[in-house]
Amino acid sequence: xxxxxxxxxxxxxxxxxxxxxxxxxxxxxxxxxxxxxxxxxxxxxxxxxxxxxxxxxxxxxxxxxxxxxxxxxxxxxxxxxxxxxxxxxxxxxxxxxxxxxxxxxxxxxxxxxxxxxxxxxxxxxxxxxxxxxxxxxxxxxxxxxxxxxxxxxxxxxxxxxxxxxxxxxxxxxxxxxxxxxxxxxxxxxxxxxxxxxxxxxxxxxxxxxxxxxxxxxxxxxxxx
Ligand code: SF4
Ligand code: SF4
Numbered sequence: 001x002x003x004x005x006x007x008x009x010x011x012x013x014x015x016x017x018x019x020x021x022x023x024x025x026x027x028x029x030x031x032x033x034x035x036x037x038x039x040x041x042x043x044x045x046x047x048x049x050x051x052x053x054x055x056x057x058x059x060x061x062x063x064x065x066x067x068x069x070x071x072x073x074x075x076x077x078x079x080x081x082x083x084x085x086x087x088x089x090x091x092x093x094x095x096x097x098x099x100x101x102x103x104x105x106x107x108x109x110x111x112x113x114x115x116x117x118x119x120x121x122x123x124x125x126x127x128x129x130x131x132x133x134x135x136x137x138x139x140x141x142x143x144x145x146x147x148x149x150x151x152x153x154x155x156x157x158x159x160x161x162x163x164x165x166x167x168x169x170x171x172x173x174x175x176x177x178x179x180x181x182x183x184x185x186x187x188x189x190x191x192x193x194x195x196x197x198x199x200x201x202x203x204x205x206x207x208x209x210x211x212x213x214x215x216x217x218x219x220x221x222x223x224x
Contacts, residue, residue: 029082036081038121039114044081046113047074053105053113059098067095070105070115077122087125096122097129132181152199159193 030041053070054060060069067076076092079085085092099119106115128134144150161167170176176184 030078033081033083034125035077035121038124039117043114043117044078046111047071047109048111049075050111052110053108053115056104056108058100058102058104063098065095067091068098070109070113073099074113074115074118077118080122080125088127093126093129096126155193155199156197158190159195159197159199162190162193163197 028041030036030044035044049071051071057068057070060066060072062068066072073095076085076095080087080092096119101116101119103116106113109115128137144154170187174184176187
């Protein structure tokens, strides 16, 4: 990032008062951005920089940096969409990666900024950090999630691993700690498989309960 960009980037509130390049000419600075394939320009511009979300953000509390706050990240995402920041910018990657995605800022925001959607749209533009992440992205986003049969096979593998006792053996042996790639912490994040090894046969349609099974409405207080 050049010196000028770094200055506006670290002083986002002041920068936004003056608007973005192109806004004063009526030409959208975001036209053609791949981010607009995922979110709308209106969503991108909803933040009014009031700062009411700041005290809800754990990363802002930890670092005290505007660039690690929801407001600062929204601003960086707008710079990314306008082309003023490049997807491989190391600072941009650092600050977006540090976001926990907890969306505490989203529920606190009075303007309804769809922070989660903005973050996902922006992260989709960032290049993989290393070859391991590149392979993982291709295997999951490029293959697994695109093929239902592969998903079913992966689900079966997960159920066999967890329900057969193999998982307990692996964890007790500590073998994952000696393998490369921090596999132990990744394994700990595996979702818990439901049911047994054999996938339960769920009905295609589950009919609603009869209307008379609904809870009665609370009585109205007529004294008010
Ligand atoms: S994200 Fe919402 S609460 Fe935070 S600065 Fe923007 S408008 Fe204000
Ligand atoms: S999602 Fe969580 S960590 Fe990320 S900016 Fe919002 S409050 Fe902060």
